[in-house]
Amino acid sequence: MNESAGSSAKQPGDKQIRQLDHVVIRFAGDSGDGMQLTGDRFTSETAQLGNDLSTLPNFPAEIRAPAGTLPGVSSFQLHFADHDILTPGDEPDVLVAMNPAALKANVADLPAGATVIVNIDEFGKRPMAKVGYAVSPFEDGSLADFTVHQVPLTSMTVTALEELDVAKRDAVRAKNMFALGLISWLYSRPVESTIAFIERKFASRPEIARANVAAIKAGWAYGETTEGFAVRYEVKPAKLPAGNYRNITGNTALAYGLVAAGVQARLPVFLGAYPITPASDILHELSKHKRFGVTTFQAEDEIAAVGAAVGASYGGALGITSTSGPGVALKSETISLAVALELPLVVVDVQRAGPSTGLPTKTEQADLNIALFGRHGEAPVAVVAASSPSDCFHAAIEASRIALKYRTPVILLSDGYLANGSEPWRLPEISELPDLQVSYADGPNHTLPNGEEVFWPYKRDPETLARPWAIPGTAGLEHRIGGLEKKDGTGDISYDPANHDLMVRTRAARIEAIDVPDLEVEDPDGDARVLALGWGSTYGPIGAACRKLRANGHSIAQAHLRHLAPMPANLGAVLASYDKVVIPEMNLGQLSQVLRARFLVDVVGYQQVRGLPFTSTELESVFEEVVKNV
Amino acid sequence: MSEAITESGPRPGTAFDLVPKATAPQTAKEFKSDQEVRWCPGCGDYAILAAMQGFLPELGLKRENICFVSGIGCSSRFPYYLDTYGMHSIHGRAPAIATGLAVSRPDLSVWVVTGDGDALSIGGNHLIHALRRNVNLKILLFNNRIYGLTKGQYSPTSEVGKLTKSTPMGSVDWPFNPLSLALGAEASFVARTIDSDRKHLTSVLRAAAEHEGSAFVEIYQNCNIFNDGAFEVLKDPESRDEALIRLVHGEPITMGKEAEWSVVRTGWGLGVVESSTVDPADVVVHDETVADPSYAFSLSRLPGLDLRHTPIGVLRSVKRPTYDSIVRDQLTEASTGTESGAELEKLLHSGDTWTIL
Ligand code: SF4
Numbered sequence: 001m002n003e004s005a006g007s008s009a010k011q012p013g014d015k016q017i018r019q020l021d022h023v024v025i026r027f028a029g030d031s032g033d034g035m036q037l038t039g040d041r042f043t044s045e046t047a048q049l050g051n052d053l054s055t056l057p058n059f060p061a062e063i064r065a066p067a068g069t070l071p072g073v074s075s076f077q078l079h080f081a082d083h084d085i086l087t088p089g090d091e092p093d094v095l096v097a098m099n100p101a102a103l104k105a106n107v108a109d110l111p112a113g114a115t116v117i118v119n120i121d122e123f124g125k126r127p128m129a130k131v132g133y134a135v136s137p138f139e140d141g142s143l144a145d146f147t148v149h150q151v152p153l154t155s156m157t158v159t160a161l162e163e164l165d166v167a168k169r170d171a172v173r174a175k176n177m178f179a180l181g182l183i184s185w186l187y188s189r190p191v192e193s194t195i196a197f198i199e200r201k202f203a204s205r206p207e208i209a210r211a212n213v214a215a216i217k218a219g220w221a222y223g224e225t226t227e228g229f230a231v232r233y234e235v236k237p238a239k240l241p242a243g244n245y246r247n248i249t250g251n252t253a254l255a256y257g258l259v260a261a262g263v264q265a266r267l268p269v270f271l272g273a274y275p276i277t278p279a280s281d282i283l284h285e286l287s288k289h290k291r292f293g294v295t296t297f298q299a300e301d302e303i304a305a306v307g308a309a310v311g312a313s314y315g316g317a318l319g320i321t322s323t324s325g326p327g328v329a330l331k332s333e334t335i336s337l338a339v340a341l342e343l344p345l346v347v348v349d350v351q352r353a354g355p356s357t358g359l360p361t362k363t364e365q366a367d368l369n370i371a372l373f374g375r376h377g378e379a380p381v382a383v384v385a386a387s388s389p390s391d392c393f394h395a396a397i398e399a400s401r402i403a404l405k406y407r408t409p410v411i412l413l414s415d416g417y418l419a420n421g422s423e424p425w426r427l428p429e430i431s432e433l434p435d436l437q438v439s440y441a442d443g444p445n446h447t448l449p450n451g452e453e454v455f456w457p458y459k460r461d462p463e464t465l466a467r468p469w470a471i472p473g474t475a476g477l478e479h480r481i482g483g484l485e486k487k488d489g490t491g492d493i494s495y496d497p498a499n500h501d502l503m504v505r506t507r508a509a510r511i512e513a514i515d516v517p518d519l520e521v522e523d524p525d526g527d528a529r530v531l532a533l534g535w536g537s538t539y540g541p542i543g544a545a546c547r548k549l550r551a552n553g554h555s556i557a558q559a560h561l562r563h564l565a566p567m568p569a570n571l572g573a574v575l576a577s578y579d580k581v582v583i584p585e586m587n588l589g590q591l592s593q594v595l596r597a598r599f600l601v602d603v604v605g606y607q608q609v610r611g612l613p614f615t616s617t618e619l620e621s622v623f624e625e626v627v628k629n630v
Numbered sequence: 631m632s633e634a635i636t637e638s639g640p641r642p643g644t645a646f647d648l649v650p651k652a653t654a655p656q657t658a659k660e661f662k663s664d665q666e667v668r669w670c671p672g673c674g675d676y677a678i679l680a681a682m683q684g685f686l687p688e689l690g691l692k693r694e695n696i697c698f699v700s701g702i703g704c705s706s707r708f709p710y711y712l713d714t715y716g717m718h719s720i721h722g723r724a725p726a727i728a729t730g731l732a733v734s735r736p737d738l739s740v741w742v743v744t745g746d747g748d749a750l751s752i753g754g755n756h757l758i759h760a761l762r763r764n765v766n767l768k769i770l771l772f773n774n775r776i777y778g779l780t781k782g783q784y785s786p787t788s789e790v791g792k793l794t795k796s797t798p799m800g801s802v803d804w805p806f807n808p809l810s811l812a813l814g815a816e817a818s819f820v821a822r823t824i825d826s827d828r829k830h831l832t833s834v835l836r837a838a839a840e841h842e843g844s845a846f847v848e849i850y851q852n853c854n855i856f857n858d859g860a861f862e863v864l865k866d867p868e869s870r871d872e873a874l875i876r877l878v879h880g881e882p883i884t885m886g887k888e889a890e891w892s893v894v895r896t897g898w899g900l901g902v903v904e905s906s907t908v909d910p911a912d913v914v915v916h917d918e919t920v921a922d923p924s925y926a927f928s929l930s931r932l933p934g935l936d937l938r939h940t941p942i943g944v945l946r947s948v949k950r951p952t953y954d955s956i957v958r959d960q961l962t963e964a965s966t967g968t969e970s971g972a973e974l975e976k977l978l979h980s981g982d983t984w985t986i987l
Binding site: 044047048050193237240241242243244245246247256259260263266268270272289290291292293295297299300301303304305307308309310311312313314315316317319333334337341426427428430472473474475476477478479480481482483484492493 | 965
């Protein structure tokens, strides 16, 4: 965090105020300590101050992992700045550790000079021994590089709530709000919105609301009065494009995008879903928006979820199913059916670390292969990937647009990081959103040699190659569709070899014919010989690394693929125009492999699968290496 | 039910209140598609198709508002042969696909055509969940107790010890009783009929069509190629009266040419005894509306492995709110009447927002 010189000022209470241009804070505690809520609230306070921000929640797969253990640690990292930023930050400047496990699990990520605020009440012999601290970390010198504040968060919270009629247990549980009050004071964040939030959340339990509000205020007051914190910080608002903003997570943005797609297409939305981490929030969110004509169907399994979505699409709705990798595997056969039926279908895959159950709460982008190829037979679909939490909104609209216009399954890739991470989002005007309206077939579309007007369910639009969407209830268009190969045009069952060859090629051509925009390349210096290419959630770290590199005098170009199938028409030319193309991926090189096979370019892949996003520092050194050697 | 056979046109207060009605009389021919029927000659499926083509005009719904969804198997070719809307989908998944269709389109009469392998093996999960939800679907399970399309392996309804290509020493699986399974899955309508008895078949189809919610109909269907005569005991004039129990709502349950056999309460359930040995007042009078499913379940358990005492007709038909109507009610309740663009604007701006000038 860079301090600007000479910007210190005195303020009442004799505390100095220092200006910073950006800060990375990580809140860490037991999974039952309320760290996600604390982080969310701090984020909300920060957003309203007008900082740019980016968040990274990180939590265990268990709902309540054993208390005080390393696997039970839940954390929430927030990066906020007075300028636009792209990532949740590589290393925390400040770590708030609610117990020894939280300290132990996170201390290795801290750079020298970081601030550590610990809840000293929890650092008894036993809890320390539980995570392997034979000697107290405050005595063994292991924290020598950091500024350590030992704050008795629990006991001060309990004391602060003595006057109130709350059970000791509830008082202890409010310690996260004490910590929030303290950190809000330290970084000059207003707590009014959090107080209002708590009063709303606990409206039916006023005593709990009072306790939490009192804890926040006590934390704030503690900061103001204690000698321990001599300096207070400010981060000025960022100069972002004018507009109305809100903070949003990827899953919420994605759900809103699906609602918006229904509105823009003037179609009912039908979501079939089976609960699965980290996609369930899309089901939860859409369930709240029935007023838009959104039906949510919690199915008996992943297969039924996609099956019902196909059924709804057949009936004329925008059929959607949301899941994660294991669910995509189960849905594979039904997606192939939708390929044969040529019906609109959006399949949302919020990727998580696999294979199998893998690391269900950790991020990865290793489902690109299954999205592109994971079906039997030649079964091409369109694939769209979101690049940031707020981009999930626009990516969902784009996926729906393609599905409706081309009557095809579209796989929309998000991932665990985008799903739970958040950032400020400049709210679009409804008038800026694309019109997705398509029309159903309403009459005959073919004239037989004898002059008879008939309806052919597989007679295509010559431009889009899409077949007519003729929904049940339309008189005169009664027809049968199915998974058996169909005769071109009539849609009758056909076992003719030449027809099958034609249909396979036509289905492929139909996907290739989808109108996707050209790939845009960002190369501010105009002389870059290296291109950093990514897809999905690596957009932030790749962009941040490129900025750092350019700031150090190197040229590097950046481009990001939103459309993975079909790929932009200019992609081959773009790849060919650089000496080196480097592709970071959170998998073992799936995009690299596709591009090598398709364009015969010797791309440089860089991969990690640690369940966490890339850091920009890591990518900076990777890119630098490539740039220096061209 | 006997009235139902002769009566024509939709009756009010039934499953298709929301389905548009035909404005002119329809004929069986109108419901025949132009596709060549490709079942083996002599297959029981032909009789079921003919019964359906004969019955649909009687139902009096607009042809375009009827949709058949099937899975995979011989029976699942059914939709191709009816000039309604239809989808021949994938193995076992028809109830799931039909659920999405029925929930989003109350103006359709949605039928699922499936077989013993399709519905009870690969698609068992979807079948039981469609039934428990009581989605407005009519599920016709053509049970031939064999896999036909894959050329003769034993199925989940094949008798133990069945010799097939995959079980040269006899199958060792215990079979499902489809009606018992449907009842255990909370089905609100459960019936059985036979391919060879067109009159009975039609009456059951009508009762199923009119039922609000999921209707489950098992149709005994002869596969003359791989399991010929599986239901012969129920069809042969010599044996059928001794073997079949024809259930009629409101009438005592008896069997035999002269009603020599009667169904009475025994032990935990029902049993068949010689009529001469019981007080006629003790003979169970069939009531398909009994709320407790154990009654219908006891009926479903009457036949032995030799199929003697097989009940046909409607075992259970009870009223329960349908899944799709409740889903629609929630949509209506949630509706604000605001123009959707304005509502979307409100949604995007909900929560904490701020403005940058
Ligand atoms: S194999 Fe059996 S069930 Fe299939 S069409 Fe032939 S006779 Fe009918």
